[in-house]
Amino acid sequence: MSAFSKALGVSASGLKAQAYRLQIVSENVANTDTPGYRRKTITFKSEVERSGLPKVAVDAVKLDRREGERIFEPGHPLADKDGHYIGSNVDLVIEIADAREAQRSYEANLKMFDQSRQMSSGLMDLLRK
Numbered sequence: 839m840s841a842f843s844k845a846l847g848v849s850a851s852g853l854k855a856q857a858y859r860l861q862i863v864s865e866n867v868a869n870t871d872t873p874g875y876r877r878k879t880i881t882f883k884s885e886v887e888r889s890g891l892p893k894v895a896v897d898a899v900k901l902d903r904r905e906g907e908r909i910f911e912p913g914h915p916l917a918d919k920d921g922h923y924i925g926s927n928v929d930l931v932i933e934i935a936d937a938r939e940a941q942r943s944y945e946a947n948l949k950m951f952d953q954s955r956q957m958s959s960g961l962m963d964l965l966r967k
Contacts, residue, residue: 842961844891845954851893852947855882858896859940866928867937873909873916875926877902877933902927 862880869875883897904927912921 840958842954842958846951846958847887847891848893849947849951849954851895853944853951855894855896856940856944856947860937860944862899863933863937863940867930867933870926870928870930872926873914874906874924875928876906877904877926877928 859880862878866877878899879902880899881897882894885893885895887893905924906927907925908922909925910922911917914921914923916923
């Protein structure tokens with residue numbers, strides 16, 4: 839396997855990992871107002887394929903342990919005898935920050951992928967001459 843193929847494989851695994859991270863963030867944002875919803879968090883790990891190619895993989899998707907906000911709304915179907923129910927524990931500021939970080943990581947992997955592709959193409963052009 840050439841160094842170009844390895845670089846493309848590594849950056850492709852990074853692209854997949856960050857795309858999945860953005861999916862988790864979007865699920866959290868979509869469920870901001872869902873009572874009892876717990877924010878999902880994602881962790882990554884480094885793996886080595888059989889071919890010896892390193893890659894980024896999802897380690898685990900876990901639920902945030904923080905309690906949701908107690909909301910006072912006596913008419914809500916989930917309200918207890920005191921008129922409170924537990925809302926989600928999603929903080930939009932944190933989700934926006936996570937989304938931006940994932941976007942920047944995705945862009946960095948995309949640039950690495952594109953640079954490797956351009957270098958490989960340039961090498962092929964040189965070899966044809």
